[in-house]
Amino acid sequence: MTAPARILVTGATGAVGSAVLRALDAAGHRAYGVSRRGGPGARQFAWRIGRQEPPRELRGPWTAAVHCAADTRWGLPVERAEEANVAPLRALLSLIGPETHLVHLSSSYVTGLEGSVASDAPDAYRNSYEWSKAAAERLLHTERDSVDIVRFPIVMGARADGRLDRYSGFFWLPASLCSGAVPALVAHEKGLMDMVSTDDVAEHVARLVADGPPAGRRLSVLGRGDRAQRVDEVFDTVLDALNSWRSEHGVPPLDPLPYVTPDQWNRFYLPFAEEYLDRTQLLRVTAFRAYQGYLSVTEPFEVTERVADTTRVLYQSIRGWADAHGTSARRIPRPWSA
Structure with a gap:
């Protein structure tokens, strides 16, 4: 695939988003980051996604978008969890259009207590965070014919030194x-406590972007699984x-x-x-x-991509x-x- 002219990364100052942004830059892509307060560099912008109109610089066609933004607090009321993790996805879908290759980062725990994202009932999940991530996946199944959904468990730092941009x-x-x-x-x-490195997620996302959009809805599950x-x-x-x-x-x-x-x-x-x-x-x-x-x-977890x-x-x-x-x-x- 020819390197995309523009790749948008949401949540670009978070632990995972920052690693994804670096991996895409290292692969030769021209990646732009957005977060609530913005970040360093000319291609990072502040956007309270789902609450504000996007900055002028973010308008126009995107070849790919990687949605990393998420509020991982477990104790939010359901309504606030929806505002935090579902409304931003709706706003992103409106910005990028159906032709953009969308990579959506989810959670291995998204299937909650019933082993499925199908239920809309909050008590089918351990907490409102899981419920909201399941709602986001259901939204994608409704709105997108082509999307990469990437699930992963607990995130640790880089494999080289364990460093994270944000410890949470x-x-x-x-x-x-x-x-x-x-x-x-x-x-x-x-x-079992399954874990991945930020490197594992970022490198997998970079491979998906390089491969181009899937023919349908493609699910990746990263982790160690039974190991x-x-x-x-x-x-x-x-x-x-x-x-x-x-x-x-x-x-x-x-x-x-x-x-x-x-x-x-x-x-x-x-x-x-x-x-x-x-x-x-x-x-x-x-x-x-x-x-x-x-x-x-x-x-x-039944993993599709077993990490080291x-x-x-x-x-x-x-x-x-x-x-x-x-x-x-x-x-x-x-x-x-x-």
């Missing part, structure tokens, strides 16, 4: 371990990375936390917590409850988080008490 989502974990925000790991120790790391392996790697960093910076090591199954936690420990913990501790415990579903996945092992990527990414958040990484956990 999963990185509640090292922050919580360092601060003592949770008293136990509510998880299935042998559950994903187990939950206990993930937590061991995170703890090893944090303690390695803390040792180098003269900070005492963190102790491993005990595992509690979600059933044990919700039946026995949570009622105790609600009765005896102080308000701050209880808020932390309540917030942590949202992660239980992701720490209890026992069935692997991510154990080293996870280790490097946690150290990268610590370098970028030194104050948090140096914290000494406060003991829990009733």
Whole structure:
């Protein structure tokens, strides 16, 4: 395929979008980025997509568009989740037209609790983020005859050094371990935590763009599948990375936390917590409850693109988080008490 004259990347300052933008530039494409506040460089623009008209520079034909923009907060009301993750897609579809090769970035968790994006019922999903990403995929099936949909699980940093332009989502974990925000790991120790590097996503997107638009709706699922790391392996790697960093910076090591199954936690420990913990501790415990579903996945994703092992990527990414958040990484956990 001849290099596209213009490629638009939404969410271009996010962890994934920034990696996609760099990969497209490296492949020789002329990529333009948009985000809420804009970014560095002459080809990055501010656009609150779905809420504002696009800047003049973004009008005109686009050969390809990669939709990375997303609000990954899980606790939004459904109406706000729709505004955050469905309305922007509608606005993008209006801008690019049907002739543009669209690559839409979704989530491996988009199939929710029923294994499908078909349901419009919020209770078919773990949270409003999953619901909104499923709604976006349904919109594409309605509006587009040709589209690439790319699903991927938890995102770590670059394979070379674990660096991310923005640490969010999963990185509640090292922050919580360092601060003592949770008293136990509510998880299935042998559950699966699938991960990819930003490189994996960006390189796959660049290949799709180079191949040109598909004849119909094409789904890619990136990940390790049945070779994903187990939950206990993930937590061991995170703890090893944090303690390695803390040792180098003269900070005492963190102790491993005990595992509690979600059933044990919700039946026995949570009622105790609600009765005896102080308000701050209880808020932390309540917030942590949202992660239980992701720490209890026992069935692997059926991947179409199996990525290389991510154990080293996870280790490097946690150290990268610590370098970028030194104050948090140096914290000494406060003991829990009733």
